[in-house]
Amino acid sequence: MSNAAPAESFVPGAYLVRSMRLLIIEDDRDAADYLVKAFREVGHVADHAADGEEGLALALDGGYDVLIIDRMLPKLDGLVVIGRLRGKNIATPALILSALGAVDDRVRGLRAGGDDYLPKPYSFSELLARVEVLARRHIGRSEDTQYRVGDLELDRLSHRVARGKEEIILQPREFRLLEYLMKHAGQVVTRTMLLENVWDYHFDPQTNVIDVHISRLRSKIDKGFAQPLLHTVRGAGYMIRDGAR
């Protein structure tokens, strides 16, 4: 099915940049244990709170890079937890997990102060990719006007893309796709993240249309160059990074 022949394959976790401290607020014991273990396996530290109150108390103590909050929690609703944190000016990025999954629910979650939203059931690689992007955002990378990965350059103001000395002509959507990938250079970006952020769609297009767009982009930026930059991460998504490092 996949049209994108991966230049290289990565396994999730192998590209870890730095270790994160995560707080998982989730009342389902099994799900929480699984997450804690899975995050630990890829080198992150994860704490677990079983209800809203405990979660809020832990989150208020701070020190977390990202909060993963279930929507429906005993004692305090997930959205209320986020609301209280934001009310106390604690801006730790929060990802909402929800079994509700409705379009409205996502909007409500983001409006309450959540930074990302993932409907259940989700795949761990999807969650991991989103959490890592959120953590990076929290570090406060300034909104550069230029992105650079290896010898690939993208100018966000003039919309120019060049690799080495060679200028690359991209369609507007291809430009936005590359821009998003380069903004998160070194991080895995999933297909749904691309669909949400580049196309603004929140549904699942049955066929993997994104793969075809990626392979087109790849043929423009990587073809004819010794060092491929746009990589397929198996079972997770894509990543742009300087392979020579």
Add this chain to the structure above:
Amino acid sequence: MTALGKLLRTTAFQLTLVYLVVFALFAAFLLGYFALNTRRLINEQIVGIVDTELQLLNTQYNQAGIRRLVGIVDVRSRRPGSSLYLVTTPTGEGLAGNVGSLEPGILESEGWVETAYRRLEEPESTEHNALVRVSRLPGGIRLLVGRDLEERERMFHIVTLAGRWSVAIVIVLGIIGGVYVSRRVLNRVDAMTGTAQTIMAGDLSGRLSVIGSGDEFDRLALNLNGMLERIESLMHGLKEVTDNVAHDLKTPLTRLRNRCEAALRTAKTEADYRRALEETIEESVGLIRTFDALLMIARAESGEVRDGMAEFDIAEVARDVSELYEPLAEDNGLTLEVEAKEPAAVKGNRELVSQALANLVDNAIKYAAPAAKDPHGAINGQRPGILVKANADKDQVVLTVSDHGPGIPQGDRSRVIDRFVRLEQSRSRPGSGLGLSLVSAVARLHGGELKLEDNAPGLRARISLPRVTVPPQRAA
């Protein structure tokens, strides 16, 4: 609650009680007024008669002297009737008349007085009431004329009695009426409650009884029955869907399980296990997709998303979706063209309409691709294409997706829109069989419809949606 308590608590009975009090007060007031007026009338009559007599006797006295007066009074006193007469000397000695005794001081008073009296021939103990007037004649003679009040009293008594009885009758009849009306109401309400309870107990086929009198209870029952009818048909639809879901999810779940068992049985190397696990994940992703599609359809059909509707440009949706799928079409040896220049506003959920259109385009690519890859399929070296079009006329917007794939036989066109229906020839291809159901549900949610037509050759799917008449203001 006892039957009586229930009866007393009915609105009908309580209303009857209120009316009863009002009517009783009204009757009492009316009769009281009547009694007082009768009394006044009798008084006026007495005054008139007595005055005339006094005048007559006065004249006789003035013309013929005391003897004549005494004579006339004597004669009149003996006549049966209620008239009273008394003539006295200035010292109070009786000269003629039929009055035996009076209340003291009456003879000294002037004008009209009510007094107790006794007739001459009557025993000491009897006493009556009378209305009398005393006149002083020249020479100190006093003349008293009056009339017994028994008639008036009797009349008053009769009226009072009638008043009491009528109030009593009003109360009794009122209570009987109230009980009757309340019981009637109560019986029908009890019947409705009973039916409601059987329905709540799970028997959705129960209906409220309609008597046919066309009263408010009948109308209420008819409306509630209509509501029950709707609920029952919805429940029936839901049950059908649930059955379908159960049936169609069992197949992939069985496959999932078989695959795991096969892996446990036969896998030898780590690579074998890895492959089995990957296949399992893939299968479960398909299951999740089916679930998502079902939820989406349910949501669109329930109208739950209607709150979040806003105006958007359908041409833009057509261009965006086409842009998303164009590379995929090209990879499958198809061209994908879009004709959507004129902006046309639709009020709705942009996300859902986009997904519906994406489903149609995805379907078109999926079914037209094999024909395109067939070397004989390309006519004159031209690649067969898919055309996405957004057209608008005065009051509707039409999105069409046309392909040159195998199409759908006429007889199956309406059937494929149903949930989980996949035609025999497409069973082997990936897909949940829910794509077109979702498109149809989204179209209906927006007050439009999905139609499948012959594109000769191929399939043309058209979604028509009502257009928002005033185009949205576009920022300059």
